[in-house]
Amino acid sequence: MTTNIDPTVVPDAARAVRVSRVHGEGDTTVRALDDITIGFPRGRFTAVMGPSGSGKSTLLHCLAGLDAVTDGAVYLGDTELGSLSDRQLTRLRRDRIGFVFQAFNLLPTMTALENIVLPASLAGRRSDPAWLDRVVAAVGLEQRLQHRPGELSGGQQQRVAVARALVGRPEIVMADEPTGNLDSRAGAEVLALLRNAVDELGQTVLMVTHDPVAAGYADSVVFLADGRIADHMEAPTPDRVLDRMKAFDRVAAGAGSRGE
Template sequence: MTWAHLRHGPAHQPYAHQPPAAPPAASAVDLAKVYGSGARRVAALDGVSVAFQQGHFTAIMGPSGSGKSTLMQCLAGLDTPTSGRALIGDTDLAGLSERQLTRLRRERIGFIFQAFHLLPALTVAENITLPLAITGRRPDRQWLDQVVTTLGLTDRLRHRPGELSGGQQQRVACARALAGRPDIVFADEPTGNLDTPTSAEVLSLLAHLTHRMGQTIIMVTHDPAAAAYTDRVVFLADGRITDELHRPDADQILDRMKRFDHL
């Protein structure tokens, strides 16, 4: 199966509120997030209910201010919703203390950001295992070797970040997010600092991690070409889910995004 085949799936399926067949890796139930009050009140999320399947690569898209980053932050336990529920698996984040939230993020969630956030004084191997070392956890060596091999970093482990290209640095950041074998990885514009060929390389690797290794990835992006690598795209506008596409191509996604501009 080619990457082109993975990016060009069946025709658009209308958005439906039915939960997916597989147990969700993360979900939101009537999630709301309000900032300010009175005339300055802004509803970043307005009753969002959505589930993200295990072992799937999902993109969250929408115009600026649509609530996509807020949704990701609430699901990841980085922000507290005003009302509703955010769950990782069957764990309701609202029921956790700050210490329990920190532990959940550390043990069950991985993060990939637009900026690589690698420590220049450490080697690639040390950067990858740093979160585990800080918490005193031992890596699953077989899993870690598989991640390193899949991301093409085997011959770069002794290098330092300054000796790597931007794409290689982002691959190190991906490996770091995956090192602890998290239940779910949240990626916030992970290819925003990369050129087009390098972006395609990183996104292909993320899709491979999902389809061949069963990793769950939720990615916030504004780029239709990036979203075309995913299994599913969820669209937000004005803090609400308005549509979704399954196995989309870039043209389908761009068409949906143009509708937001017209609105």
């Protein structure tokens, strides 16, 4: 199944057009992505799910310019990433994309505040004080800004990472398993922050997750299987997402029993 979104009707923050990502050659060839066309509209929270090896993280990495595509084209807004040099790609990721990963990726010698404003500092810019205050308040870190990562809980460290992703006002926030290292309570707090970033701050969020509960925070879910778009769900709930994931497992089990 291929999902086609007309960019003249729905403005996309990011999109992939007939994208494939192939590893290896001959008998060892793996098609991590197989002719995917999909757009991710602005101002929405989209989750990407699928079985292990379905290509969900590869899709995120290609959309962010972290991995090169084998075929097709990736766009951030109207910018086609394949036309950019390595230096231009680095600048694009710094200036136009916010990242939140499973590993918090904070610098241990810096305070929370210094970590939050680090991308702007590296670019030689000063963060907008009013926006910085709003983001810090949104993630509830007002009393923790002078603490270093080692003095913060895992949930608080991920809040710092979310604030860092938001403070530059990126066109899109890309989150790869952002609650993977957190307990359920801290994970729920981080997901609520991402949801609030869309609802209150007008952000666009694209999140890869394996967790049906996490997907339930999104506006929609895209399901991948074997490197292709397999399904799409609007207004997801954890139960509906879980049922869909179980269906994938049943199909995989059936294929295995037939030796496929």
